[in-house]
Amino acid sequence: MSGTTPGGWLLVLALALPVGGMLLAFALGGRTAERIALGVLGLGTVLAGMIAAEVYAAGAPLAYRLGGWAPPLGLRLQADGLAAAMLLTAALVLLAVALFGRAAQATPPGVQEARAPFTFWTFLLALAASLAAAFLGGDLFNLFVALEMLTFAALSLACLDGRPSQFRSELRYLFFALIGSVLYLLGTALLYGAHGTLDIALLAERAGADLPTLLAAALMTAGLLAKMALFPLHLWLPPAHAGAPPAASALLSGLVVKAAFVLLLRLWIWVLPPVPAGAGAPLLAGLGAAAILVGSLIALRQERLKLLVAYSTVAQIGYLFLMLPLVLAGDPEAAARAWLGGILQAASHAFAKAAMFLSAGLVAGALGHDRVAELGGAGRAMPMAVIAFGLAGLSLMGIPPSGGFTAKWLLLTAALGTGQWWWAAVILGGGLLTGGYVYRVLAGSLTAPPAAAPRPEPPAQGPERVALALALVSVALGLVPLASFGLVQIGRPILGGAP
Known part of the structure; x- marks a missing residue:
């Protein structure tokens, strides 16, 4: 070390x-x-x-x-x-x-x-x-402290408008977060009692496939999944997004859940021995696959734009978990591709989903509502916001040349290369479902408004440009040569070994 x-x-x-x-x-x-x-x-x-x-x-x-x-x-x-x-x-x-x-x-x-x-x-x-x-x-305890600070900062931003409906939805978020915190903290206590340290590098050397380590990992994983809103622990996320200001929703979806995911990777790839990690990874990937399919199907049925984008977040989080069984499959080349695909998915999703929520907020502010069936005229009144939403949607769908395409392609080829074709089927199915709900929004936005509908007030160009810039970054990530992403491989352990 x-x-x-x-x-x-x-x-x-x-x-x-x-x-x-x-x-x-x-x-x-x-x-x-x-x-x-x-x-x-x-x-x-x-x-x-x-x-x-x-x-x-x-x-x-x-x-x-x-x-x-x-x-x-x-x-x-x-x-x-x-x-x-x-x-x-x-x-x-x-x-x-x-x-x-x-x-x-x-x-x-x-x-x-x-x-x-x-x-x-x-x-x-x-x-x-x-x-x-x-x-x-x-250190796993100090990472816990960082996650707690993150939760309360995000809650404060989500409740910024001070409406009673915001407090109700954010209290549900707080409830899930606190349950996750208790489970995570119990796990760290078990790890410290068994190994005398919570430093990740030292745990990588000392932790084995013993009962305290495995039980601690199970408790900590359950706590992190609650904080990430992975299906079926996603119940807090859609209401929290629906009532939060656009900027807070962009941060909650794009960044806050990623901190818990990075901690999960530290636990599963660095600390846990490769044999039990490899045995448990398909279970987490199965939950991720369920999140992709169920979240996308529910998004297709939503009548409100922000709820549609929120359930899209539930679905897109699932892709991050597909990398675990591929990284731990034992094939070094497939593991490197899956690792790059997973991290690129996390980054491109952060930009795309932030652009989506900011665009949805601009549309709702201009129209006075966010009903998907009544978005007519939005494309004419605020073209940059609608274009930003569409470009972000292309990245989430995995359409080339976007960053989302490169990420999903890497995961798909790693799945096929290791014989785990069922994850490839989930990736393809999820992309088709994503296209369905993105099309609903774009098709509605590009139709003419009813004659009696009030003319929407175009938003300021500054916020529209910001949303468009984020969407363009999510697309541009797919244009960067793969060799340039060698950064994300630095320090990655091989099959759970020490860095």
Whole structure:
């Protein structure tokens, strides 16, 4: 296990920058909070790019020992390829959401400070800090703390409007999150009691196929699945999205659930021995396949646009779990393809789903409703928002040359290469179902409105451009040569071995 590496100080800065910005925004308040948040998130994007470049150039993870103490006495920050890729994805989406929120969350003229804008900008920085801690942490307990901070920051953003219906739906989210937290915490207690550490690298050396380890992994996995809203633990996600502001929905769907998924990968690929992990992976992939099919079918039946996009999230999360049995199948080439496909799916989904929710929010704001059957005229009134929704939908469907296509193609070929053709069938079926509900929205938006319908008010072009930019990134990921994604392979253990 390595000590502090050259460039490790960047990891400390990636955590300290949003935390310092949040405290400064809270202290100064008012209109200053917006300027601080935009500046910090812009610098955070540059910093995430520097970390990714440093990891790629070194060909090895960056590490930093806090206080110079080695685990298990001390704590360690680490950025391997997975952490660097997800940190950069999160930084770009956060910056885009901040730019989108400038119109809706600006402090009103003549007012020194307003509750909703102040809350939005400070908790946006809290979310950025929590995501950095979740991606860079090397200790399972501190990753738990990061997930808890992330949950409460996301809840605050989701309840921003203060409507009673928001509180009811977000209380359900909190209930599932707390159940997940209790299960995860019980698992960490078992692991610590059995091995005397919660450091991931040390656990990779010490943990075996013993009963305490397997029971702890089962409890922690159940807790993380509740936080990720994997079918059938998805009941909190659609209502939470339906009542949240567009910016909060974009972050919940695009980023918040990905932090729990990264932690799940740390547990299953790094900590668990390959034999029990390989035996349990098909069960998780089966739940993922059920999420793809059931979530897509329910999305097809939705009458409200935001609920349609929310159930699409339930479905798209399922693709992430298809990588587990492929990575653990024992074929090195298929494992590398499946790993790249899974991480690329997580990144392209983050951009596409953020674009979808922001576009849906713009359409609903302009029309005064989000009923799918009454979207006529939206394409003429706000063409960029509808185009952004369509491009994001193409990525979710897996249509070339989008990032979603490349991700699903890698997973599909890995499934066929390892003889697990049934996952390939699920991928193809899920793409067809996704096309069905994306078509419903686009076809309705491009029809002429009824003669008696009021003319929708076009939104400001700034937010539309942000949504379109996110959608274009989700498509552009498919145009990047596969060799350029070597970053995500750095630090990946082979069949659950140590990094």
